Amino acid sequence: MVSLSGSLLSSLTVTNAGSNRFTRFPLYNSKMIHFRCYKRKKVQRKAVRACVAPPPNLGSDGWSATKFNDPSKSENLSTVWEPEDNSDVLIECRDVYKSFGEKHILRGVSFKIRHGEAVGIIGPSGTGKSTILKIIAGLLAPDKGEVYIRGKKRVGLISDEEISGLRIGLVFQSAALFDSLTVRENVGFLLYENSSMSEDQISELVTENLAAVGLKDVEDRLPSELSGGMKKRVALARSIIFDTTKEAIEPEVLLYDEPTAGLDPIASTVVEDLIRSVHMKDEATVKLGNIASYVVVTHQHSTIRRAVDRLIFLYDGKIVWQGMTHEFTTSSNSIVQQFASGSLDGPIRY
Secondary structure, three states: OEEEEOOOEOOOOOEOOOOOOEOOOOEHHHOOOEOOOOOOOOOOHHHHHHHHOOOOOEOOOOOEOOOOOOOOOOOOHHHOOOOOOOOOEEEEEEEEEEEEOOEEEEEEEEEEEEOOOEEEEEOOOOOOHHHHHHHHHOOOOOOEEEEEEOOEEOOOOOOOOOOOOOEEEEEOOOOOOOOOOOHHHHHOHHHHHHOOOOHHHHHHHHHHHHHHOOOOOOOOOOHHHOOHHHHHHHHHHHHHOOOOOOOOOOOEEEEEEOOOOOOOHHHHHHHHHHHHHHHEEEOOOOEEOOEEEEEEEOOOHHHHHHHOOEEEEEEOOEEEEEEEHHHHHHOOOHHHHHHHHOOOOOOOOO
């Protein structure tokens, strides 16, 4: 299933008077933006622990205590360790290119997202981070290259015949809530439109998911009555809700586009911790919740530290570095060093 927490509507939703239900209306290309699949695959437990292990050797500032290496040295991406077993690969991009007119955004991007991973895609503004998310979600088609969902090539954009075995949720940077709908109707949108659950069941499930992201007694509010941080959390609740009456619940990959953009440091910390918490159901037993893996596009250091374990660095449309979060500030790559330190001196120019 692809669950897009964004504004892809071709007409405005209007609530029915005297009812908690709202009218159906045509969506993007007259198709629903939610698609379901039902094939399950074995969970590779070894990948789970990598997702929740805190970075070692943290200094008082939250980063690794190790200082920069010699900036004259460069790292070879071919030395990044890749498991030979691909049975736990959920999403793979192979040599992806994308341009808009004469502007080349992606220039041969290749990487894999495995079951249980928390991956951050980082880099300067305008390097294709949000573009690659939309290609993964099926909102954009690559000009060249392939995207594989659980080993099966996706052709074109998302469709009603979407590849089975994986749900993909996209949380847009702006939250993209439906202005004319209440919080309850926003969060329960998928279930109202594509399930046989009763209104009482949906309402109860909405309340549970709002509580999971730290919101209570907001179900009847409109988006205009919420703060920026609350809107982000409502969008997150909408992305993780699913039909609990289904016999088989397929794993989900969540894609976050700048989830902490525009938030103050405390609100950012709340959202970063929520991203972790909805991924894990029981930290004591390292048991995965409904979100099998997630990808976060960000350029904020606090999000890098708190929300992800593995990093992919995009610059000028290419992957210039990959590594674990605790290796970020010890990289010998001059581009990564400049980004980590915020220095004006270096290869990154504005």
